Amino acid sequence: MARLQIEAVSKKFDAEYAVREVSLDIADGEFMVLLGPSGCGKSTLLRMIAGLEEPSSGRILVGDVDVTDAAPQRRDLAMVFQSYALYPHLSVARNIGFPLRARRRPKAEIAQRVAEVSATLEISALLERRPVALSGGQRQRVALARAMVRDPGAFLMDEPLSNLDAKLRSATRAELIALHDRLGATFLYVTHDQVEAMTMATRIALLNEGRIEQCGTPEELYDHPRSTFVAGFLGSPPMNLFPAVVTASDGHMTVMADGIDAALDIAEDSGDATAVVAGIRPERLRIDDTSTDVRGRVRMVENLGSEELVHLESGLCIRAPRPAGVRAGEDIACRVDPADIHLFDPDTGLRLTWQPTRSDAEPAMDAAAISVP
Ligand SMILES: Nc1ncnc2c1ncn2[C@@H]1O[C@H](COP(=O)(O)OP(=O)(O)O)[C@@H](O)[C@H]1O
Ligand SMILES: [Mg+2]
Structure with missing residues (x-):
């Protein structure tokens, strides 16, 4: 498991900054939520940490190692997307085992890990199905299982619940909290949903136009908002x-x-x-x-x-x-x-x-x- 350090990271697309001088020190085992309105730069920041986007400036460290210029597969991170990004032609078992096959792990080890994470996420009965035969919640769990199978240093998640209906979203929130407790892993979780942030985060970093407006525990942001933006963003109805x-x-x-x-x-x-x-x-x-x-x-x-x-x-x-x-x-x-x-x-x-x-x-x-x- 790993600490994540983001040091003065910026990203410019043409002349426009999507992320501006963002610094965050995420402790090993934290559940950090990047929260903010649509277009504020959350996904861009997460993609830079994952190595899918190159920062214009700044440094990124995973487990105290500078990975700013490292390829995504060298970062020991697992990413879960909103779209799940499952391979439609592969069974659930082969989808989950994919990251291990890509790393040429022995077959017996792959089978054992797939069995373990499937049991943890209660999807053992679905292993022979294709993704098309799964509900949204089941696909979401398969995507999580695929991320977990490698035992990564940290999990990066980009709005993984936004395709689920309200009831399933609330159940999956509770599952993610339990999963985080059980794994003790570092989670960096992107959402625009303040309820997800308030209920799951150990700390929230609230972004506004590419900058961190406030970073702290859910209670700190709710009870002592640093600005009218924070005060107006959290709470329903807002302050x-x-x-x-x-x-x-x-x-x-x-x-x-x-x-x-x-x-x-x-x-x-x-x-x-x-x-x-x-x-x-x-x-x-x-x-x-x-x-x-x-x-x-x-x-x-x-x-x-x-x-x-x-x-x-x-x-x-x-x-x-x-x-x-x-x-x-x-x-x-x-x-x-x-x-x-x-x-x-x-x-x-x-x-x-x-x-x-x-x-x-x-x-x-x-x-x-x-x-x-
Ligand atoms: N590849 C890209 N090229 C140009 N602009 C982009 C690109 N990706 C994102 N942006 C812009 O950067 C800003 C932040 O986008 P994004 O990180 O996706 O926000 P969020 O995930 O918070 O909704 C937006 O204005 C978006 O249009
Ligand atoms: Mg986004």
Whole structure:
């Protein structure tokens, strides 16, 4: 098993960068998910690691060995594609054994390995079939088995579940987690699906236009998004993001916007009003008549079965257990915990850290000084 190091890797197609200066250090045994919208460079990055695409600049190391210029078959990696890429004219057994035959391993060893991985993935009964006689989920497992048969240093997977229906996708997610636990192997997994990333990853690297926007545990990205892009990408529905003003009075800072006047729990005496982008997750708004934090008129209520989405005319969305007990046209109030309010720089979109410090030299600036981490 192997550590993967990606050092300042870029890829240019003609004049356009598909991947820009991406650095990632993936520990041995990690389940790293490359997440991002379509076209952000995920597949290009994975293909460069696999050796199917040449980086324009940067270095790639597998197990501490520089493989930047090595041929794909010399990298000790196994790749699983969205399309499965099975050979239609070969049986399942011969598809799975293919990487070992290509390496001229003895027949007995091939038969034994094929039997072992088929048992692990519960496809032993399918070994004599052709791919055309398999369901999508079974083909996906055969593709995985073919990757596993060699015991590679790391698995690279490019949207391997996207051809499966919702129920099978969820079952296969659980299988992949169990498989990772069992193998203890390094997984680098590409997806545009935030649920796959949140449920499977030990760490997520979120890509935006070829750059890493944030890399961390699913909890870090969800609870402490580094930017409005991260805040808006994770969560369904995504975080409410709205222009607001932070002011200080009576020793307390508050965030104010249309229908919002919420305490920030930052003790401060005075300061200029500062424009921000404020963010609150829909599930962190609690409907509560006694509160004055957030007020608004209900535009509509969406029933999701176990929960309801309450949309306010201001554009805010509240996610509450069903029944939320409110109706369209009604005026309601919500409570929000200061810890659940996120503040971002309106120009850069980056998360703000309030640092209320005093400076005699610049009294007008000090009260609400903002630093970007
Ligand atoms: N072979 C190629 N030639 C030119 N442009 C490409 C090529 N492959 C990918 N691109 C471009 O690079 C960008 C990233 O693509 P890709 O890595 O496939 O994104 P993702 O997998 O995140 O959807 C896209 O703008 C895409 O059009
Ligand atoms: Mg892709």
